[in-house]
Amino acid sequence: PKPAEEPKKAPAQELQKVTVILDWVPNTNHTGMYVAKEKGYYAEEGLEVEIIQPTEGGSADLIAAGQGEFGISYQEQVTYARTAATPLPIKAIAAIIQHNTSGFASPVNKNIRSPKDFEGKRYGGWGSPMEEAMLKALMEKEGADFSKLEMVNIGASDFFTSVEKDVDFSWIYYGWDGVRAELMKFPMHFIKLQDLDPALDFYTPVIIAHEDLLNQNPELTRKFLRATAKGYQYAIKNPEDAGKDLLKNVPELDEEMVIASQKYLAKEYQADAPRWGEMKEEIWEVYGKWMGDRNLLEGPFDAKKAFTNEFLPVE
Amino acid sequence: MKKVEVIGIKKCFGNLVTLEDVSITLEENQFVSILGPSGSGKSTLFNIIAGLIRPDEGTVEIEGENVIGKTGRVSYMHQKDLLLPWKTILDNVSIPLILKGFPKKQARWRAGTYFELFGLQGFEDYYPAQLSGGMRQRAALLRTYMFSNDIMLLDEPFGGLDAITKRNMQHWLLRVLENLNASILFITHDIDEAIFLSDKIYVLSERPAKVKAVFDVNIPRPRNIKTFTSKTFNELKEDILNIL
Amino acid sequence: MKKVEVIGIKKCFGNLVTLEDVSITLEENQFVSILGPSGSGKSTLFNIIAGLIRPDEGTVEIEGENVIGKTGRVSYMHQKDLLLPWKTILDNVSIPLILKGFPKKQARWRAGTYFELFGLQGFEDYYPAQLSGGMRQRAALLRTYMFSNDIMLLDEPFGGLDAITKRNMQHWLLRVLENLNASILFITHDIDEAIFLSDKIYVLSERPAKVKAVFDVNIPRPRNIKTFTSKTFNELKEDILNIL
Amino acid sequence: MKKLQSIGNRLLPIGFTSILLAIWEGMARKGFVQPNLLPAPTKIIHTLVTNFSLMGEHILITSFEAVAGFLISIAVAVVVSVLMDMMPMMRKTLYPMMITSQTVPMITLAPLFLIWFGYGYLPKIIIVILVCFFPITISLLEGLASVDQELLNLLRSMGAKKYQIYRLAKFPAAMPGFFSGLKIAGTYSIMGAVIGEWVGGKKGLGLYMIRVRHSFATDKVFAAILVITALSLLLLGIIRWMEIRLVPWKKYMFQQSEEEYDS
Amino acid sequence: MKKLQSIGNRLLPIGFTSILLAIWEGMARKGFVQPNLLPAPTKIIHTLVTNFSLMGEHILITSFEAVAGFLISIAVAVVVSVLMDMMPMMRKTLYPMMITSQTVPMITLAPLFLIWFGYGYLPKIIIVILVCFFPITISLLEGLASVDQELLNLLRSMGAKKYQIYRLAKFPAAMPGFFSGLKIAGTYSIMGAVIGEWVGGKKGLGLYMIRVRHSFATDKVFAAILVITALSLLLLGIIRWMEIRLVPWKKYMFQQSEEEYDS
Numbered sequence A: 001p002k003p004a005e006e007p008k009k010a011p012a013q014e015l016q017k018v019t020v021i022l023d024w025v026p027n028t029n030h031t032g033m034y035v036a037k038e039k040g041y042y043a044e045e046g047l048e049v050e051i052i053q054p055t056e057g058g059s060a061d062l063i064a065a066g067q068g069e070f071g072i073s074y075q076e077q078v079t080y081a082r083t084a085a086t087p088l089p090i091k092a093i094a095a096i097i098q099h100n101t102s103g104f105a106s107p108v109n110k111n112i113r114s115p116k117d118f119e120g121k122r123y124g125g126w127g128s129p130m131e132e133a134m135l136k137a138l139m140e141k142e143g144a145d146f147s148k149l150e151m152v153n154i155g156a157s158d159f160f161t162s163v164e165k166d167v168d169f170s171w172i173y174y175g176w177d178g179v180r181a182e183l184m185k186f187p188m189h190f191i192k193l194q195d196l197d198p199a200l201d202f203y204t205p206v207i208i209a210h211e212d213l214l215n216q217n218p219e220l221t222r223k224f225l226r227a228t229a230k231g232y233q234y235a236i237k238n239p240e241d242a243g244k245d246l247l248k249n250v251p252e253l254d255e256e257m258v259i260a261s262q263k264y265l266a267k268e269y270q271a272d273a274p275r276w277g278e279m280k281e282e283i284w285e286v287y288g289k290w291m292g293d294r295n296l297l298e299g300p301f302d303a304k305k306a307f308t309n310e311f312l313p314v315e
Numbered sequence B, C: 001m002k003k004v005e006v007i008g009i010k011k012c013f014g015n016l017v018t019l020e021d022v023s024i025t026l027e028e029n030q031f032v033s034i035l036g037p038s039g040s041g042k043s044t045l046f047n048i049i050a051g052l053i054r055p056d057e058g059t060v061e062i063e064g065e066n067v068i069g070k071t072g073r074v075s076y077m078h079q080k081d082l083l084l085p086w087k088t089i090l091d092n093v094s095i096p097l098i099l100k101g102f103p104k105k106q107a108r109w110r111a112g113t114y115f116e117l118f119g120l121q122g123f124e125d126y127y128p129a130q131l132s133g134g135m136r137q138r139a140a141l142l143r144t145y146m147f148s149n150d151i152m153l154l155d156e157p158f159g160g161l162d163a164i165t166k167r168n169m170q171h172w173l174l175r176v177l178e179n180l181n182a183s184i185l186f187i188t189h190d191i192d193e194a195i196f197l198s199d200k201i202y203v204l205s206e207r208p209a210k211v212k213a214v215f216d217v218n219i220p221r222p223r224n225i226k227t228f229t230s231k232t233f234n235e236l237k238e239d240i241l242n243i244l
Numbered sequence D, E: 001m002k003k004l005q006s007i008g009n010r011l012l013p014i015g016f017t018s019i020l021l022a023i024w025e026g027m028a029r030k031g032f033v034q035p036n037l038l039p040a041p042t043k044i045i046h047t048l049v050t051n052f053s054l055m056g057e058h059i060l061i062t063s064f065e066a067v068a069g070f071l072i073s074i075a076v077a078v079v080v081s082v083l084m085d086m087m088p089m090m091r092k093t094l095y096p097m098m099i100t101s102q103t104v105p106m107i108t109l110a111p112l113f114l115i116w117f118g119y120g121y122l123p124k125i126i127i128v129i130l131v132c133f134f135p136i137t138i139s140l141l142e143g144l145a146s147v148d149q150e151l152l153n154l155l156r157s158m159g160a161k162k163y164q165i166y167r168l169a170k171f172p173a174a175m176p177g178f179f180s181g182l183k184i185a186g187t188y189s190i191m192g193a194v195i196g197e198w199v200g201g202k203k204g205l206g207l208y209m210i211r212v213r214h215s216f217a218t219d220k221v222f223a224a225i226l227v228i229t230a231l232s233l234l235l236l237g238i239i240r241w242m243e244i245r246l247v248p249w250k251k252y253m254f255q256q257s258e259e260e261y262d263s
Ligand SMILES: Nc1ncnc2c1ncn2[C@@H]1O[C@H](COP(=O)(O)OP(=O)(O)OP(=O)(O)O)[C@@H](O)[C@H]1O
Pocket: B013, B014, B016, B018, B036, B037, B038, B039, B040, B041, B042, B043, B044, B045, B079, B207, C129, C130, C131, C132, C133, C134, C135, C160, C162
């Protein structure tokens, strides 16, 4: 579907079809959208939203190819995409979670409390060049020897499985794996990224859209974000009920986990921001520079063009 | 009129010269036998006439038309039975009729009527692997007969048959020929058989095969069991044995 | 001493009774032929003696030992040539020697010395598909000969051969036998051949096959080309033709 | 006698499998394997039963994709291999392309598939076709070429047209090979659909598995695997049943056929 | 004459492929396909050349895994199929298990593989084996069973022992089937190793692809695919070469063989 080119004068009763491509499996990061769908917020805006679970590796190239109107991505991915040899014309339009809740987790018995302890350990990652730079930077900052860290790719395995064998620590979202560990009473050390370096408090995940769509059909984007924001607001206030809306759409998920995660994320979605979804240029700037400094980017990065708050609803 | 005219055929396989300047003529309604040592190239000659192999030299004409490399003009019974292992005997034998466009049921019915004559009654639904060697050969002969072209090439059709069955088939073949208007080229190793059935006998030499001798068989038809003891028969037999 | 003793064999394929109460005896150093209509069950009988098929009733004893279902005791030349398509003629013929434990080179050398005798010289490195029907049969016979067991079952070994080659092979076989101390069971459709070679001839009836008659051939050995014209020969031939 | 033996024949594999399952169950119960890695068989069955209604729709969709892809593969394979068999030029042109198409790891093309064919059934069916088409075509091609040249000559000399030669000789001769290709393809087809769903979409066992894995519900992952295996075996059973129907002469030609059909 | 024709025969597929590539190149240059989805062929080649040294180690590792897995598969397949051919009980027990093992989508078992076999070469080789073993075994099994029963009887009657029957008759008769199985397996082997690397590890083309994809370097992804394809075709070429050596009688038995060997 390419409704970007479709006439805007669609009659009120006829809903406009909109496709949202997730970054990965539907989870509590996406709850706001499922709430908006279930509670009819999208319908009120004249939208019929279809949520698609994509292949591993995110939605940036799919959105760039016009396969859907909106996608879920990460600040890091947007930065890569916009600086690739052939840049992808995508832009972040809302931050789903205000602060970076990700970090390095390890079983307690590995005794990993700071990047200094990474020395001589094995890290299980997913194969992004950024991981290497990140670990290198963190370890060097604390005077540890990066060459003594072994990095392996754990592909589709999750944290709990991979630490069973040779892996010592890995990079997780606290809102999902961390909550899981709490539920399992799994003794775990967690090093939150934002605590290590303010530059690493980047936005993850974010909602993205194609630049053409933003230019040609700003109204659609506004409508979509208005309903989505309403959904997240609801999720912030009623975590349990919001979790049920997610489960209604994705019954395969574990209910206990979803509710627990929802309760954790209720504080995190908006956090200290004036409104849900708002992003600061400074964060884009700083992290972009951080990546650039480490030779991760092929081209120059313009933070101003990578994101926008202009489509977010004004209170 | 000349049905089949083979002129100056030469055929080599690699360095092996198999046929060297072989010429043979089959007139309309004639029965012509070919005798020759094993491995001399008789089957190869048939393959050339049937259009399955191209000779290195020479021409083959059927009713005046050059047929080198052209198939479908003659009924050909191979030395190997070449029955399709995945079809029952009845279905195997019906193939020529089906290829001629008969509906399957009718083809099977028509072919079925000959089973008794060929001593195959009761074996219609057997697969070739379930038959004895002689029975397979009879089935292959029946299949060739069902193709019923006016020119037939028969490569040792009675090779694996016992004396009685063979005698019966020979007599039947003679009778059939009287009504059928067919011209037949016939390979055999049995001199009696060749004389009994033929109007003319070609004797091939050892490899590389040439026509060593041609005998006209001047025994009047219809022939019968007495033919075997006739004087002409025995004289001819002696002549041929001497040549061989 | 009795080399092979077949007693009261019965064999059915489904509802088809093929052999019914067949008994046959082969003494040491004897040559015994079996004549019978096509499809009567001669090959089946050989399969039973060779241990490849189990009879429904009856026993087979070789030198007094029950050999039903036991293979490897006799040399067996099948009616089909059964040459391995993936081996050259020389390699095919060497198989029995290799199975006996000869080193490959020696096996090939030994087998190779017989190629001239069998009229196969020059074809050592051909694949079976490249040979004529008669040549394949000779190769199969040579292979059986290489197995050189004291008991041989030969199923129409000279079926596809021309008169001359056949005659040569027959004479050769006789000569070989004199030196070889072999006992032979022999299936043929050629009455002359049966008389010329045998000490005893069994005639089987139509399916279901029983032993219809047994003839002792009292022609002194060594036999030669004159044997064919001897009185005893022709009388015996007449008798057999009458029975058939 | 025959029947009894055949029952005996069945007992062994069943017994063997049972023993393996029992060992697994025992290990799981004693805690040698962690339930979040490899749940006990009984647990998997239990999960399967309780979750079956939830899985129902996913199962239907995956089966549909697999069967559709499989059937299309057969049709395409038959056409392509006949063309390749008839025309050497075709063979020379298509063969390298076919092989090349198989060497590309499909997962790497996933985004392209999404973009070209959308999020619906199409990309999944295409992946099933890509997976199944190759073994069927290769086996069929080999089978078509395996007919005795003299047999073909005979038919040709009887004036058989090309299509008749195929019907009478080449197809029947190719049947055993064709079916062994079908068995390979059939085995892979459900898996192909599942991998296809990995590419993205809304429903199907592949998505189901990713989701339940994300909630760390290993028992549900294994229940889905169980379903996939059962579906594949069902498909194979059908193929086998058809083989017995369509290749009745096999048992007269080759050894061991009887036993194999029993199993 | 023969030679000339054979050159002509080669021209067609090359020509056809060239045309396809030219169309692709043209489309890419005109901007019909986005370079981040499907880069132009020349771009891919260029990337391949400039990045080759970087890819070298990955290529070696993937090739090693694939070839090791492939060779082990052959060994295992030969042993297993002979056992299954000799012992009906074996067949009845192993056949269902073999099939079952194939129906399980490997990616879903990835975590288990990692835990059982670590992050080294082993899990990749095992995945290659799982991928290759099945087609080889199935084809070999079918081939071993396809020998004329009478031929076996003949050998048996000459006192051939089991192993001699296999050497003289069963193996040669199974060769054509075996090689068609090898071709299928060979085609999949490199891909199997790549998928294995996807599952986890440190080096190899699979990881290389994941990494470059993360930085949206589609041209590098395609360069890697090109390498995978080239490696697979190389392996297939070797298999084919061996087939001509090991099955010399094929061309006397079957039609078309001559042409096929030309190609
Ligand atoms: N495809 C082939 N390749 C090589 N040589 C061949 C081929 N076909 C036949 N020959 C050779 O040609 C010669 C004649 O063979 P052919 O089958 O015509 O003999 P024949 O006279 O029919 O013998 P028979 O009476 O034994 O059937 C033989 O020496 C054979 O080896």
